[in-house]
Amino acid sequence: MTQPIFEIFLSTVPGLEHVLLDEVVEAGFKNPVATGGGVTIQGDWADVWRANLTLRGPSKVLARIGEFRAFHLAQLDKRARKFPWGDILGQAILDNELSIKVEVNTNKKSKIYHAGAAVERIERAIHEEFGAKIAEGLEDADIVIKVRIDDNNVIFSIDTSGKGLHKRGHKQAMGKAPMRETMAALTLRACGYTGDEPVLDPMCGSGTFLIEAAEISRNFMAGRARSFAFESLASYDETAVRRIREAWTIQNSDQQFYGSDRNVNVIGFAKDNATRAGVAGQCHFTPTQVSNLERPEGSAGLVIVNPPYGARIGKKKDLFALYASFGDVMREKFKGWRVGMITSDTQLAEATRLPWKPTEAPIAHGGLKVKLFQTGVLR
Known part of the structure; x- marks a missing residue:
């Protein structure tokens, strides 16, 4: 019918x-x-x-x-x-x-x-x-x-979703002001990420960007580990939904994903979350400050970062040095890579002295308006 x-x-x-x-x-x-x-x-x-x-x-x-x-x-x-x-x-x-x-x-x-x-x-x-x-x-x-x-x-x-779709089912431990998985996935897409390059996040928090990137590289089903409100509706067909799940194809990937953060505790959170998501073998998390960041071996890829803005975490005047240090490391060590950065403050973005492209419309994020700043390939 x-x-x-x-x-x-x-x-x-x-x-x-x-x-x-x-x-x-x-x-x-x-x-x-x-x-x-x-x-x-x-x-x-x-x-x-x-x-x-x-x-x-x-x-x-x-x-x-x-x-x-x-x-x-x-x-x-x-x-x-x-x-x-x-x-x-x-x-x-x-x-x-x-x-x-x-x-x-x-x-x-x-x-x-x-x-x-x-x-x-x-x-x-x-x-x-x-x-x-x-x-x-x-x-x-x-x-x-x-x-x-x-x-x-x-x-x-x-x-028909019930709990927000950012709740994939594996992120049980979080740091302050976490990025939602849905927004992370769209941000990665906006940066041109398709799963075929390494991704590095030097302020990774609980690992959202990198876990999403690793799942995309493997073509993992986003909602594989959770339930939905539609299961309680008259239209629900358990057999048909099982077919959707079973027809989905996971792919192999040898891409690697690198996360660091100065907060040792959130590094532990990120490792645990990656394990629950099934991507721990591809994700590498280390407690490292931005100023000590090293370029991973292998091909260039995407650096994606959601640093503090000063609106909720830290004071703005104390953040200029952090943004400047991030920009210095990118220019000195990450030639050939692209950079994507989310922040609510254009002055902080400009403190990196990175060659940002013109930004698009602001994005609603946790009661703030943020923008996605992007570079081309760094030369």
């Missing part, structure tokens, strides 16, 4: 939509379009499963499950009760074993403008008509239903 086609939204942090679009196009999803905060595609439930399992860049995968018009709360209540929730929510939810939560965003173009009142009506309708248990908060819910009320159109989507 032919599966219905619907809109699927792959969310990401603002500023990286075009990079995610590149990944989605490469993966062969249908009708991808970059929009604010992500990429939309057209597909069926098999595409939802494949996107969650295999794409490295999205933060969440949202499936649009339907819509209706409503001009006041009583109408919203009535139509929410008639919505086919039983065709969407899995039996464990309908049997009260799992919980749901509704999140509403509305705007001034709609008659229903009070998001809290809309949440209350929709949740009560689902509970009273279908018996679903309502979670106390979004973090407590097994399934989150996202509702957008725009110009009196009530549009329902369901979060």
Whole structure:
């Protein structure tokens, strides 16, 4: 039987939509379009499963499950009760074993403008008509239903991911201000990394950049070690999802990845995380200050770094020497390599005296606006 086609939204942090679009196009999803905060595609439930399992860049995968018009709360209540929730929510939810939560965003173009009142009506309708248990908060819910009320159109989507997709399942130990795996993957892609060159991170923290790079080099499935919210929906087909997993091909790679950090503790975290991810044999972590950094033997590759910005870790005035030292080491020892650096401060980036290319739009990161600075091949 032919599966219905619907809109699927792959969310990401603002500023990286075009990079995610590149990944989605490469993966062969249908009708991808970059929009604010992500990429939309057209597909069926098999595409939802494949996107969650295999794409490295999205933060969440949202499936649009339907819509209706409503001009006041009583109408919203009535139509929410008639919505086919039983065709969407899995039996464990309908049997009260799992919980749901509704999140509403509305705007001034709609008659229903009070998001809290809309949440209350929709949740009560689902509970009273279908018996679903309502979670106390979004973090407590097994399934989150996202509702957008725009110009009196009530549009329902369901979060098919559950926990954010940056939670691959192997990073259990972290340092301060960690880079999310999804953002690391998109940053590597933006730097032109495809898995066929070494990568070095001289301020590696818990190893996110290098573990992502090593997984890409082996073509590891991003979601291989975790569960997803879609497993609790009526559409879930365990056999079909198993086929997606089994059809995935891991490849051999002799690329090596090098991480260092002056913090001995986070080096231990990085080693443990790489072991859980299955890439410890390719990743080499050492407690080393930037000023003592040495170029690895072998071919040139990519240096990627997410140094302190001064906004959360360290004071800005103390960081100029760190950035300058990093730039000195790159120019002296890393000719032939490319450099990518994320920072929120252009002055700090300029303190490296590296030949940065023009930057693109800022990227939302942990409440800050950062930019990706890139060089060409250093000469």
